[in-house]
Amino acid sequence: MMEKMIFGRYIPGDSFVHRLDPRSKLIFVFAFIVIVFLANNAVTYAFILAFTLFVIFMSKIRLYFLINGLKPVIILLVFTFLIHILFTREGDILFELGFFKVYEEGLRQGIFISIRFLVLVFMTSILTLTTSPISITDGIEVLLNPLKKLKMPVHELALMMSIALRFIPTLMDETDKIMKAQMARGSDLSAGPLKDRLKAVVPLLVPLFVSAFKRAEDLATAMEVRGYRGGEGRTRYRQLKWDWRDSSSIIVLVVMTAVLIFFRS
Amino acid sequence: MDIKLQQVSYAYSMGTPFEKFALFDVDLTIPSKTYQAIIGHTGSGKSTILQHFNGLLKPSKGQVHIGERVIEAGKKAKELKPIRQKVGIVFQFPEHQLFEETVLKDIMFGPMNFGVSEQEAEQRARELIKLVGLPEGVLNKSPFDLSGGQMRRVAIAGVLAMDPEVIVLDEPTAGLDPRGQREIMDMFYQLHKERGLTTILVTHSMEDAARYADNIAIMHEGHCVLSGTPREIFADGKTLENYRLELPHIVRFQQKIEAMLNQKLSKICLTEEELAEEVARALREGRDVQ
Numbered sequence: 001m002m003e004k005m006i007f008g009r010y011i012p013g014d015s016f017v018h019r020l021d022p023r024s025k026l027i028f029v030f031a032f033i034v035i036v037f038l039a040n041n042a043v044t045y046a047f048i049l050a051f052t053l054f055v056i057f058m059s060k061i062r063l064y065f066l067i068n069g070l071k072p073v074i075i076l077l078v079f080t081f082l083i084h085i086l087f088t089r090e091g092d093i094l095f096e097l098g099f100f101k102v103y104e105e106g107l108r109q110g111i112f113i114s115i116r117f118l119v120l121v122f123m124t125s126i127l128t129l130t131t132s133p134i135s136i137t138d139g140i141e142v143l144l145n146p147l148k149k150l151k152m153p154v155h156e157l158a159l160m161m162s163i164a165l166r167f168i169p170t171l172m173d174e175t176d177k178i179m180k181a182q183m184a185r186g187s188d189l190s191a192g193p194l195k196d197r198l199k200a201v202v203p204l205l206v207p208l209f210v211s212a213f214k215r216a217e218d219l220a221t222a223m224e225v226r227g228y229r230g231g232e233g234r235t236r237y238r239q240l241k242w243d244w245r246d247s248s249s250i251i252v253l254v255v256m257t258a259v260l261i262f263f264r265s
Numbered sequence: 266m267d268i269k270l271q272q273v274s275y276a277y278s279m280g281t282p283f284e285k286f287a288l289f290d291v292d293l294t295i296p297s298k299t300y301q302a303i304i305g306h307t308g309s310g311k312s313t314i315l316q317h318f319n320g321l322l323k324p325s326k327g328q329v330h331i332g333e334r335v336i337e338a339g340k341k342a343k344e345l346k347p348i349r350q351k352v353g354i355v356f357q358f359p360e361h362q363l364f365e366e367t368v369l370k371d372i373m374f375g376p377m378n379f380g381v382s383e384q385e386a387e388q389r390a391r392e393l394i395k396l397v398g399l400p401e402g403v404l405n406k407s408p409f410d411l412s413g414g415q416m417r418r419v420a421i422a423g424v425l426a427m428d429p430e431v432i433v434l435d436e437p438t439a440g441l442d443p444r445g446q447r448e449i450m451d452m453f454y455q456l457h458k459e460r461g462l463t464t465i466l467v468t469h470s471m472e473d474a475a476r477y478a479d480n481i482a483i484m485h486e487g488h489c490v491l492s493g494t495p496r497e498i499f500a501d502g503k504t505l506e507n508y509r510l511e512l513p514h515i516v517r518f519q520q521k522i523e524a525m526l527n528q529k530l531s532k533i534c535l536t537e538e539e540l541a542e543e544v545a546r547a548l549r550e551g552r553d554v555q
Contacts, residue, residue: 011282011283068280177361178362181359181362183321184319184321184353185375185378185423186350186375186427187378202364203362203374206364211361
């Protein structure tokens, strides 16, 4: 079940998108999330959709894989689409079946909102699929650096984030292992009435918490014995490098914003 | 209860870019009441194979026969509970599965899931705690107050309490002190003999396999490359080396003695006791000839 989930997963690769600096990718995605809302007619929506498909193509991630992995989101998408079709009552009636009427505006809005939703989900997934969690946190740390002047513990926040991300796969493996051990002892998480299923979660959660705390303690000790003292004066092993790809992607972003503003109605 | 794997392949994350085959066309038959060892290097697929023995994993290709039941690739497998009662698995580091307030309750968890009455489950727990070598007093303690070795024994008791016909052991002694290792392995062997359990031992210890197993299967990169009795397997050290495995200490020691005596012993010895006897006999015969 969890094998098919692609949220927060990283697929190593060597495409143009993979080689972008995490800073430019982060800036790009956050700006993109904002400018998507500039689109308000057929031309602009077609433009952002086409651009997203282009980015997917550039990242060399199979579209089929992306769609398959985002199935739960797509169910939500269909649901929003139907809500729009059913409840927007403007424009001409396109289709009528008893009291069920489809209005032109409803169809239009439904399609637009679905595209917006899809594009946002695709873009953010591409970000996490092509950037290792470590580089994402590195990027965030550097981008948030100005906030240090306001006494924000930026380095500590980034460290917490990278530790959390680092341990997601470990905890997933652990969950899987403990789940199997309890299933082998006849506990059943997937059948029976809700009350029994909730009860079956206890044998899973208790060992998981025990091991998570143990791990946290071990990690803290390991960091302490090696003299870890936070960000002050600390050099980096992984240097971020801004090159022509990053500059060009920011230029593309600016151009895209201009195009959207020009063509929006 | 016989267990039979026919042309079993298994891939993790089927149908994604992470797809990775861990088993390729594995054929393995484990007759009832035998002691089967499965040996392999890290990443050879031995942990994947053991999860097929009670339907925790379903083969991507091929069939698994567990007694009368057949679990087949591409078909929904329902009602696996009876199989899981009959095939108990002691996973690697089983102490991680403990969760109850008291040791007693934790041991009773398995049997009660399979519909055993409370009194019966409690009685089994009281018997088993002695069998695994712990005083009855620990039954009322929290499992988290015990030492690692004691927790291991409690977890093993928890699996045995299900009263399985087949017991699958995944590196059951990893991380224990040598004496504890021997005690646990001897206990499983005794159970195997007394209760007629089918025992499947997944390990990378050649010594344990040599000492206890009736049959040995060697796994290498997802393939079952060699299978036979310990004497057949250990007759040839060269083949094993190809799979990054070594002969057991005792067999290597025998080879040295043979070189020293300049004479072959009559059979490959699998335990220290056996070797001592053989050497004594060889020496005696040598003297008689003189």
